Amino acid sequence: MRIKAFSRKIFCLAVTMLIVNAVSVAQSDESIWSGVFTAQQAARGAADYSTNCASCHSVDLRGNSNTPSLLGMSFMFIWEGRSLGELYTKMRDEMPSDRPGGLSTRSYEDLLAYLLQSNQFPAGEKELKASTGMLDKISITSKP
Numbered sequence: 001m002r003i004k005a006f007s008r009k010i011f012c013l014a015v016t017m018l019i020v021n022a023v024s025v026a027q028s029d030e031s032i033w034s035g036v037f038t039a040q041q042a043a044r045g046a047a048d049y050s051t052n053c054a055s056c057h058s059v060d061l062r063g064n065s066n067t068p069s070l071l072g073m074s075f076m077f078i079w080e081g082r083s084l085g086e087l088y089t090k091m092r093d094e095m096p097s098d099r100p101g102g103l104s105t106r107s108y109e110d111l112l113a114y115l116l117q118s119n120q121f122p123a124g125e126k127e128l129k130a131s132t133g134m135l136d137k138i139s140i141t142s143k144p
């Protein structure tokens, strides 16, 4: 009798651990549609954009004959299937093109958040951070 109760406890514990495990796996499986930046971060990015990027990419992000649009179909045509890490690296290493790498890490993170928000990706609870390595794991996809 006692042994039975004991093994039932072990069984329950094992099931609980399985569930906890499944939940944490689901949470670490981040997608660009799960909210990978905050609205506040995107708002900071908007300010950085108007100071550092709008002169070339235009105020509405649509670019002009010399500079590509950062919005919608033109954006997805270039970036769909690639990772946020690639986009971040492109911005950090090459933009603003007149002084590449000239901004702080935080500014580049905020600018990425702003670009995502402008392309209708949802905001969430956690700020986007380049240092965690998360950006390489998240790919830019159209809504499933």
Ligand code: HEC
Pocket (backbone or CB within 6 Å): 049, 052, 053, 054, 055, 056, 057, 066, 067, 068, 069, 070, 074, 075, 078, 090, 091, 094, 095, 096, 097, 098, 111
């Ligand atoms: C002096 C003009 C200029 C400034 C300022 C500038 N850009 Fe650019 N940007 C360009 C040009 C020209 C290209 C296209 C050539 C290339 O991809 O390197 C480009 C390309 C890009 C691309 C890749 C677009 C694509 O779809 O291929 C991104 C993203 C980008 N810029 C973001 C930014 C951000 C963010 C800022 C502000 C920090 C910024 N740029 C400031 C001129 C500029």
